[in-house]
Amino acid sequence: MSQKLSQKLSQTEPSIALKKRENINRENYLKLFLQRFLTSTFNFFKGGKTMATYTHNIGNLTNTAIQGGDLLNDYWTEDHYTFNISNSSSINLNLHNITMNDDADLKLYRDVNANGVLDGADEFLQSSTNLYSADDSINYFANAGSYIAVVERYALGSQDRLDYELDLSATHQYRSHPNLLPDEFEVGELSTPTSFTGRETTSYYGWVGNANTADTYVFSLRDIDGFDPQTFRFYRPRVNISLTGLSSDADIRIIRDSNNNDIIDSGEVIVGGSSTNGGTSSELISGISIRGDELIVQVYQYSGDTNYQLNFESYWGRFIS
Ligand SMILES: [Ca+2]
Ligand SMILES: [Ca+2]
Ligand SMILES: [Ca+2]
Numbered sequence: 359m360s361q362k363l364s365q366k367l368s369q370t371e372p373s374i375a376l377k378k379r380e381n382i383n384r385e386n387y388l389k390l391f392l393q394r395f396l397t398s399t400f401n402f403f404k405g406g407k408t409m410a411t412y413t414h415n416i417g418n419l420t421n422t423a424i425q426g427g428d429l430l431n432d433y434w435t436e437d438h439y440t441f442n443i444s445n446s447s448s449i450n451l452n453l454h455n456i457t458m459n460d461d462a463d464l465k466l467y468r469d470v471n472a473n474g475v476l477d478g479a480d481e482f483l484q485s486s487t488n489l490y491s492a493d494d495s496i497n498y499f500a501n502a503g504s505y506i507a508v509v510e511r512y513a514l515g516s517q518d519r520l521d522y523e524l525d526l527s528a529t530h531q532y533r534s535h536p537n538l539l540p541d542e543f544e545v546g547e548l549s550t551p552t553s554f555t556g557r558e559t560t561s562y563y564g565w566v567g568n569a570n571t572a573d574t575y576v577f578s579l580r581d582i583d584g585f586d587p588q589t590f591r592f593y594r595p596r597v598n599i600s601l602t603g604l605s606s607d608a609d610i611r612i613i614r615d616s617n618n619n620d621i622i623d624s625g626e627v628i629v630g631g632s633s634t635n636g637g638t639s640s641e642l643i644s645g646i647s648i649r650g651d652e653l654i655v656q657v658y659q660y661s662g663d664t665n666y667q668l669n670f671e672s673y674w675g676r677f678i679s
């Protein structure tokens with residue numbers, strides 16, 4: 359089991375990303391918000407400075423990912439990353455390794471007046487506000503120009519210091535594809551059919567387009583062998599992965615992040631692990647049999663906006679030792 363996966367398993371909060379949308383912890387948040395508001399007000403009257411912004415100047419952002427990190431606390435509550443892109447590209451941001459039980463969020467603005475400062479002239483483009491230490495990510499297709507990524511502390515009841523890492527890249531729409539690997543959707547270990555001839559399909563529904571050029575699904579295959587005493591045959595878990603229901607061109611590929619750096623490096627798309635049909639044709643990657651390791655399916659925009667259905671079809675494949 360990979361280090362990342364075992365870290366995930368040791369976390370106590372499952373489906374963290376889903377919780378904010380469902381407002382499960384609304385009461386808790388209101389409580390924290392009130393607590394924070396009162397503290398800020400108190401500090402204000404004491405004459406204390408309670409909020410400050412630190413600006414990191416990245417310069418020209420390309421498809422070579424930049425990995426950085428910093429901390430936020432009661433004083434430094436917001437970090438800004440200013441950068442420009444020289445061609446129309448997907449701006450890719452992955453906010454991860456956030457201190458456990460803390461919460462930072464991510465926003466992207468167009469720096470309309472190109473002054474490197476977030477001000478009234480600038481245009482809000484996209485945000486990601488998952489709960490707690492779940493990764494926040496943005497993949498946004500944008501024209502050449504100046505941009506500002508904002509990392510802000512949301513964990514109002516946090517123990518002052520919050521550490522995080524932020525990866526940034528800008529990838530060309532056709533020559534390259536988003537190359538960061540935020541943990542977006544946890545598929546987990548795929549179950550196997552109860553019979554050696556059975557098939558079991560799990561589907562996920564999403565969309566990719568200009569405002570969200572890529573989605574990632576983390577999964578693994580069971581690391582077991584099957585033996586059918588009636589036919590004397592051995593089997594191993596396999597999966598077919600398909601992308602259906604497209605109204606524009608989206609593609610898929612399967613990645614094994616061998617060096618565990620949350621970036622798709624060369625050689626990390628598995629052999630036979632991509633499907634790039636044109637138009638609205640469905641995509642299919644069949645017979646994946648890599649067991650035990652954490653794998654990632656990336657669904658990404660080729661052109662236009664489209665809903666999609668991503669299907670994992672598990673089955674037992676014949677295996678001869
Ligand atoms: Ca500005
Ligand atoms: Ca967050
Ligand atoms: Ca990698």
Ligand SMILES: [Ca+2]
Pocket residue numbers: 607608609633634635636637639641660
């Ligand atoms: Ca396609």
